[in-house]
Amino acid sequence: MIGRTALTRRGLLVAAATAPLVVACTTQPPAPPPPDVLEPLAAAARADAALATALQAPDTASARTEHAARLQAEIDRATPRVPGSPVPSTAPSAVLAPPSPTRDALVQSLRTAQKQAGELLPSLPTYRTGLVGSIAAGCASLVEALS
């Protein structure tokens, strides 16, 4: 009698302990991490580089390409990729310049990027403020150089 009761109890305990495991193994793989807050900055930098290239503004194009590369390196460092997960398509070739690019549009876009980076600054951890602040000031320098 005692033996059987103990067995039953053990059986229950095992069932209770393993149930969550079964659930864990059958549910969907964990959702991908939320997009990095630096993503919009990197996308803007790639778009500006494409626009500047179309406008034959090589200094602006190389500066914004550098910004995009620095941002992407920081994003990649902060979010190690899970093996087997799809590689996000962030190839610069995916960025197309608008059909009729103008210098005014480029200046406007650089001003927006400067503002965007500045607004993000208060919420960032200290190890990111140097990069983002420098990019904001770099956009202001690019606007000045184009004027």
Next chain:
Amino acid sequence: MSGPGGFGNGFGSGFAGRRVGAVTTTAAAPAGSDVDAVQQALAAEHAAVWTYGLVSAFVDNQAPVSEGANDHRARRDATERLLRDKGATPKPPAPAYLPPQPVENANSAVAALIAVESDVCTAWHGVLERTEDADLRKTALDALTVSAVRATRWRKTAGVTPVPITLPGTAVG
């Protein structure tokens, strides 16, 4: 940044740090560390005020020189107030500063301005990297941006290429 003769290279010139006849003063800075970075920004602002005064006799177009001088004076005063508010003693200016090359004509005068603005960028970038204080971050970004724009303008005047500074305040330029 890669100007001729390496001017404007923030880490290379060491302009702000080269005080002539400097007396080492140890301000009673409270522990909590963005204070040292702000003291360095103040030292860079002192050097900028001094340099704008030095070059004024050599630059033809006076308007941007006096504008720069006024801005740096205002920034210096604001930075001293900021340090006092943090309970620190603002470091005094050096009696004189050494530009990276002697200022003896318009070209070397503009080169000195590019170098000192670049040093100001480096110093405020250092503040940005060391503070959690949102207001101080805003101040540092503003100072970094204004000096980056002014350095760009002087690079244009001097014919330094590329004119824009990709990453102001960093070794990349």
